[in-house]
Amino acid sequence: MNSIRGIAVSxxxxxxxxxxxxxxxxxxxxxxxxxxxxxxxxxRVDRAVSESLRDLETLRDRTRERDKDxxxxxxxxxGLLRDRALIDPIRADIARENVTAEYAxxxxxxxxxxxxxxxxxxxxxxxxxxxxxxxxxLVGKLAGDAIDLKRLGGSTTEPAIIIxxxxxxxxxxxxxxxxxxxxxxxxxxxxxxxxxxxxxxxxPAVVGCGTATQLISDGDEVIVxxxxxxVIARPDAETLTRYRLDRDRIRARHQSLQEVAxxxxxxxxxxxxRLMGNIEFPEEVRATLxxxxxxxxxxxxxxxxxxxxxxxxxxDHFEAYRRTLExxxxxxxTLRTLDLGADKYTQEHSAEQERNPFLGLRxxxxxxxxxxxxxxxxxxxxxxxxxGPLRMMFPLICNLMELRRTKLIVRDLCEELAEEGIAFxxxxxxxxxxxxxxxAIMARVFAGESDFFxxxxxxxxxxxxxxxxxxxxxxxxYTAADPAVISLVKSVVRAARHSSREVSVCxxxxxxxxxxxxxxxxxxxxLSMTPAQIPVIKRVLRLVDIPRCELLARRVxxxxxxxQVTSFLRDExxxxxxxxxxxxxx
Ligand code: PEP
Ligand code: MG
Numbered sequence: 108m109n110s111i112r113g114i115a116v117s118x119x120x121x122x123x124x125x126x127x128x129x130x131x132x133x134x135x136x137x138x139x140x141x142x143x144x145x146x147x148x149x150x151r152v153d154r155a156v157s158e159s160l161r162d163l164e165t166l167r168d169r170t171r172e173r174d175k176d177x178x179x180x181x182x183x184x185x186g187l188l189r190d191r192a193l194i195d196p197i198r199a200d201i202a203r204e205n206v207t208a209e210y211a212x213x214x215x216x217x218x219x220x221x222x223x224x225x226x227x228x229x230x231x232x233x234x235x236x237x238x239x240x241x242x243x244x245l246v247g248k249l250a251g252d253a254i255d256l257k258r259l260g261g262s263t264t265e266p267a268i269i270i271x272x273x274x275x276x277x278x279x280x281x282x283x284x285x286x287x288x289x290x291x292x293x294x295x296x297x298x299x300x301x302x303x304x305x306x307x308x309x310x311p312a313v314v315g316c317g318t319a320t321q322l323i324s325d326g327d328e329v330i331v332x333x334x335x336x337x338v339i340a341r342p343d344a345e346t347l348t349r350y351r352l353d354r355d356r357i358r359a360r361h362q363s364l365q366e367v368a369x370x371x372x373x374x375x376x377x378x379x380x381r382l383m384g385n386i387e388f389p390e391e392v393r394a395t396l397x398x399x400x401x402x403x404x405x406x407x408x409x410x411x412x413x414x415x416x417x418x419x420x421x422x423d424h425f426e427a428y429r430r431t432l433e434x435x436x437x438x439x440x441t442l443r444t445l446d447l448g449a450d451k452y453t454q455e456h457s458a459e460q461e462r463n464p465f466l467g468l469r470x471x472x473x474x475x476x477x478x479x480x481x482x483x484x485x486x487x488x489x490x491x492x493x494x495g496p497l498r499m500m501f502p503l504i505c506n507l508m509e510l511r512r513t514k515l516i517v518r519d520l521c522e523e524l525a526e527e528g529i530a531f532x533x534x535x536x537x538x539x540x541x542x543x544x545x546x547a548i549m550a551r552v553f554a555g556e557s558d559f560f561x562x563x564x565x566x567x568x569x570x571x572x573x574x575x576x577x578x579x580x581x582x583x584x585y586t587a588a589d590p591a592v593i594s595l596v597k598s599v600v601r602a603a604r605h606s607s608r609e610v611s612v613c614x615x616x617x618x619x620x621x622x623x624x625x626x627x628x629x630x631x632x633x634l635s636m637t638p639a640q641i642p643v644i645k646r647v648l649r650l651v652d653i654p655r656c657e658l659l660a661r662r663v664x665x666x667x668x669x670x671q672v673t674s675f676l677r678d679e680x681x682x683x684x685x686x687x688x689x690x691x692x693x
Contacts, residue, residue, distance in 0.1 A: 108343050109323075111316050113291070115336030116302035119311035120354040121289030122347070125327040125340070126267035127320055128274075135213035135246055139205045148201045151208040152194070155248035160188055162244070166280055170304070174639075175391040177304050179410075180276050184241055193219070209249045216242035236301070240275035268329045272320050276304045283308045289331035291319045291338050305333075313338050360686050364642040368399035372645050374627070376652040382645060383441075383635035385613060389427055392434035394638035399645055402438035404635025405500075405561065405613040406431065408484065409445045418480060424487030432495035439496045441561065441635075443540065444513075445484055446502040448473045465575065470503030475512060485520050492532035500561055504539040504546055510556055513537075540613075542566035547595040550602035560603050561635070564614025568592050587616045588672040593625070593663060600630045611635055620687045621676045623647045628660025643687070650683050 140148055167181035187193055193215075200211040216238050223235035266286035272293045274282075279290060279301050290305055295314030305312035311333030323329060323340045330339040330350045339346060372380040383404030384395025395403060411419045411427055419427075431440055448469025461467035474481035488499050499517075504510050514537055524531050541547050542563030550560065564587045569576040571592050574585045587593075596612070603610035611633035616622040618636025620643050626634065627648065634644060659679055666672050680687050 108346065109340040111291075111313075111319055111322060111338040111340070113313040113316035113319070113336050113338060114295070115333055116295070116314050117290075117305035117308075117310060117312035118334040119289075119309065119357055120333070120350055121268055121311040121331040122350060122354060123268045123288040123329065124265060125270050125291075125323045125325060125329045126287075127323055127325045128269065128271040135207075135209045137210055138207045140201075140207055142205055145202055145205065148208040148211075149198055151249060152197055152201070152212065152245075155208070155212070155245050156188055156194060158248050159241075159244050160185060163188070163277075166277065169284070170280060170308075171390060173308060174306070175386075175388055175394055177306070177308075178390075179388065180237070180304060184237060184277070187237070187241060209246055212245045212249065213242055216245070236273075236275060240277050243275060244277060268331055270319050270323050270329070274301050276301050279304045279310075280308065283310055289329075289333065290314075291316055291323070291329070291331055293317055293319055356686075364646060367646045367649070368397070368642040370399070370645065370649065372399075372401070372648060374648055374652055374656075375650065376654075378632070378653055380627070380648050381611075381633040382641050383611070383613075383633065384638040384641065385618075385635050386431075386638070389430040389434060391638060392431055395641070396434075396438075398638045398641040400638060400641050402435060403431065403440045403442075404611055404633060406440060406442045407446065408442060409447050412445065412447060419483075421483045421487045421490075424484050425490050428487060428491035428497070429494055432491060432497060435495065437495065439498070441498050441500055441538070442488060442491075443500045443502055444471070444488070445474055445481070446470045465569065471501050471509050471513060472503070475509065478516065482516065482520060485517055486524065489517070489520055489524055489531040489535065490529060492535045493530035497532070498536035498538060498558070500538045500540060500559075502540045502563070503542055503566065504553070504557075505543050506545065507549075507552065507556065510539060510553065514556075538609075540566075541599050542614075543570045544595060547599050550599045551605065554602055554606035554608045557608065559609040560599060560611070562596055562599055562610065562612045562614065564592065564596065564612060564616045567595060567614065571595060586669050586673070587614065587622070588676070589669045590666055590672060593672065596626075597629050597660075597664065604630055609633065618644060620644060620647045620684070621673070621680055624651055624656045624659050624679060624683070625663055625676060627651065627653065628656030628658070628663075647680070647684050647687060 163181050163185050167178045167185065170181060171178035197211045197215045200206060200215060201208060220235040220238040220242070223238060266288050268289040268291060269282050269287045270291045274290060274292055287310060289310055290312040292301065292312070292314040293316050295301055302312065302314055311331045313331055313333055313336050316338060319338060327340050328342060330342050330346070332350070342350070372382050374380065381401045382399065383402050384391065384400040385405040385407070386392060386395060386403050387407045387410035392403065411423060428442065448467065449464045468476060488497070491497055501510065501513050517537060521531065521533060536558040538559035538561060539546070539553065539557045540563045541550060541560050543566065546553060547567065565576055568574070568585060568587045568589070572584060572589055574581050576585055600610050610631060612626055612631055613635040617626070617634040618640030623644050624647070636644065663672055663675065666675065677688070
């Protein structure tokens, strides 16, 4: 028996025979063609690109059925392939150097991947993997066969656990369709695209395993614990029996959660809660409703910018919002205006990188500095407000002037639309995110001018504790269970209730069952989360009553350390729903 520790990226337990991928596609060797064959090589590139686009669209559509978010990865690949800036240098290489299409594709894309790899920004580094994925796909097409799973190694024809040094999102998806039970990867990280795909496909996966490909042999019995981040090769009989039980329990829980999704979000003593979805694209409305959500509590509209190479037009924005409202069929939509900056978009497009982007020109600050871009979006929001229940919310408001300036711009645009005879909702609600300590501390003042609050605990935690939310070196310090964060959330809820303003929570803790009772006990009645978490939270809230939650919140309010808070919340959750932590990566 051999146990390997890695990073838990996709929960669940898989048990099966190992299929070790010992060789990758590798670099293509240098070969030239006669100058008269350049046109033929160009045509081969074009054919490989169009066939790859077709495959990718199928892959994207198949993935979308399970997880809209994960499907965006293939949208990104499609976008890259359609980009002339990527394809033209390949064609130029062939014409200039008289090299084969395979060589030109490989060299151009490998160079691009190297550039991404050398960036310090994690988002760029991830893109290197995407570019390599495309390179393998195109080279495979040129060689006359798409990624041939058999060619990558392995000997078993049974559903197997894939052990690989690296795996691209496309390969992960294809292995899944070929019946892979789990993934064990030497490299990779929690937020890597292959990890996201594994989660979307519901395939248990552990990454960052270092030398798993050397420690495990083809055909070995392997257990993948994607919740704990453990891989066990050649387990003994006792371990195998224990894990088989765990696997069956997780499956049963998944089934029972699907049944909970259809039930009302009501506590034991009859208090109605609202569970909403956090989305990035209109298509995610389906996942929200399928999981029993009541509407969308946070639409991260900046993703429209992040997936296109040019700034979206007013029509692009409007179409996305119209489609979202259409899919919601009368349910409410809270649309957050562009939250660009920090790690999103602007650093890539800016000539000068900021030294402290999270404290720099981001979110509402960025929009106020770029009124043209902001107004384009605001006009589209206002136009969409005529079509259904839509309200807008501004990110990262730090002081009253920002809120006032923003509302003034909206009012000006309302006048503009009225003059143009374009319909909009003149009473559209304008709320704000509470995600920096200054806004939380001054919540009573903001409540006088903001129609509603939504607490963004992801940023609130990072700014309260001075911990970069994306830096793994300080990840252990990043926790919303810190009493300072909890105290701020509590005071915001109190301020909102005092002024009869609606308050919701849309940071990650809204979808974490550990915090459900605490948030209810503080007085929160609307939670907005990743759609897949809605049934888990619904199950917990249906098992508790308000007095119990209020008592719990009072106890938590007396704690002085994060450890006390976490262990208390864990004990209480276990008492209510012993299964709640099973299958979670917590
Ligand atoms: C938050 O900060 O909690 C939030 C919901 O916004 P985002 O995660 O998009 O920054
Ligand atoms: Mg935020």
